[in-house]
Amino acid sequence: MKANIYKGKRLLLKRRRRDAMADADAVDADDSGAQKRKEMADDEGEAAEGEKCCLISYAQLPDYLKDNEYILKYYRADWPLKQAFLSAFRWHNETLNIWTHLIGFFLFLGLTMVHLNGVPRVMDLLNNFTSSFAMAAVVNASDNNLDFFTETRTTRSSEIFDQVVDQNKKTITREAISSSGGAAARWPFFVFLGGSMFCLLSSSICHLLSCHSRRLSTLLLRVDYSGIAVMIVASFFPPIYYIFQCEPRWQFIYLAGITAFGLLTLSTILSPAFSAGGFRNLRVLLFLAMGFSGLFPAVHATVVNWSEPNRNVTLLYEAAMALSYLIGTLFYLIRVPERWKPGSFDLAGHSHQIFHVFVILGALAHYGATLIFLEWRDSVGCV
Ligand SMILES: [Zn+2]
Numbered sequence: 001m002k003a004n005i006y007k008g009k010r011l012l013l014k015r016r017r018r019d020a021m022a023d024a025d026a027v028d029a030d031d032s033g034a035q036k037r038k039e040m041a042d043d044e045g046e047a048a049e050g051e052k053c054c055l056i057s058y059a060q061l062p063d064y065l066k067d068n069e070y071i072l073k074y075y076r077a078d079w080p081l082k083q084a085f086l087s088a089f090r091w092h093n094e095t096l097n098i099w100t101h102l103i104g105f106f107l108f109l110g111l112t113m114v115h116l117n118g119v120p121r122v123m124d125l126l127n128n129f130t131s132s133f134a135m136a137a138v139v140n141a142s143d144n145n146l147d148f149f150t151e152t153r154t155t156r157s158s159e160i161f162d163q164v165v166d167q168n169k170k171t172i173t174r175e176a177i178s179s180s181g182g183a184a185a186r187w188p189f190f191v192f193l194g195g196s197m198f199c200l201l202s203s204s205i206c207h208l209l210s211c212h213s214r215r216l217s218t219l220l221l222r223v224d225y226s227g228i229a230v231m232i233v234a235s236f237f238p239p240i241y242y243i244f245q246c247e248p249r250w251q252f253i254y255l256a257g258i259t260a261f262g263l264l265t266l267s268t269i270l271s272p273a274f275s276a277g278g279f280r281n282l283r284v285l286l287f288l289a290m291g292f293s294g295l296f297p298a299v300h301a302t303v304v305n306w307s308e309p310n311r312n313v314t315l316l317y318e319a320a321m322a323l324s325y326l327i328g329t330l331f332y333l334i335r336v337p338e339r340w341k342p343g344s345f346d347l348a349g350h351s352h353q354i355f356h357v358f359v360i361l362g363a364l365a366h367y368g369a370t371l372i373f374l375e376w377r378d379s380v381g382c383v
Contacts, residue, residue, distance in 0.1 A: 053083045055092055064214040070338035071346050076211035084212045093346045097207040100356035104363070105200040111367065112193045115186070184377035188241035192370060195234020196363050199227035203356070225269045225283060232290045233262035235366055236297075239318075242373040243301045246382040254297045261290055284329060291325060310376050317369035321362045328358025 055074045058066065065077055074093040076084065088098055206224035210217040236258040244251035265286050268274055274282075298318065305311055332355040338345040 053079055062214070064217055065211065068335060068338070068350075068352070070335055070342040071350055072343035074346050078213065079211050081209065081212050084209050087211075088208055091347060093350070094207045094211070096348055096353045097356060098204050100353055100360070101200045101204040101207070104356075104360040105197055105204060107360070108193055108197045108200065108363070112190065112197070115189070115193070184242060184245065184374060184381075186374075188237040189370060189374055191237040192234050192366070195231045195237075198234075199231035200360075202227035222270055226266055228287055229262050229265045229269065229290065231363070232287060233258055235363075236294060238370040239301070239314075239373055240297055242377040243297070243305070245377055250297075250300070258290070258293060261293060265290060281333070284333060288329065291322070308376075310372055314369045314372050317365050317372070321365040321369065324358045324362030324365060328355040328362065331355045331358070 053076070056077055057073050058069060058071065058075065061075055061077055065075065071093050074091070076087060076092055076094070079087065088095070088102075202220075202223045206220040210220050237255065240251060240254045240258075244254065268286065269283070302311065302315065331351040335351045338350045
């Protein structure tokens, strides 16, 4: 009886152990299934992510990204923000659009830093140093010749010394006047540099992140167009401020006029009806009208300063600026060269990249003219 009970217990234990092992196997099986499902899901996720971040063709683009039918491939669409951001370092049809204006932004940032850190003051120091050096050299040279011209020693050396000291005094006096408020105000110059940086950076960000979503694309395009309007208005400030510094009435009329025009353009650009798309030509027309309104103060300034020796140089710089902007705009409008051979300029050489380069060249030409206006007003002042 006892033996039977014992045998029964052993069988029970054996069965329990078997059931437990079966359960464990089942759990293991479940675990490995889950793991497999997870791995598969991960694979699918990666595939989806990868698929999402693949470059696609114009035909596959969502409507909001369709802009240039002559660029056929290498588009990004609906990419996550992180991937869109990192795509600055990948090849696609916007890479050069991003970098042309980003490099332009850093260029103008560098110029701003240079002027903020007072490089002109370094130049003044160098001038002082070289003139002191020249003075010492002249005195030494005249002293060396004393063996032969002893009788004229005092007279000649003191004359030369007096001349150099006089020259130095003039320089110091001019600097003293400048530093005591005689120099022209710098803020219009920095308005131009700041406006240019805003335009170039917003354009670069727009090209980088517009592929994320329709909403962000609409927002960034508005910021991009606003940047162009801001840059045009900001470009007017240095020439008008410095040229008409001694005629505050005209200075105010022209600066208020272009600012009002800029605000009108901004309100048009930012209106919901305008951002619906299909306003490419109207947009360009508005920007061109803003730019060409500069002809009024330009003609006025040329007539008033007809005998000014710097006139031709500044006109040349400004003509180079206008030509650069016009050529760039022409490329933007006619979409050449990609129109001639669709698909051949997808990555490099298409019209928008050429337009960007001409925008930077135009801004640099205007920077050159602005430096001349600034130096001229520093030296002339108002009498
Ligand atoms: Zn652009």
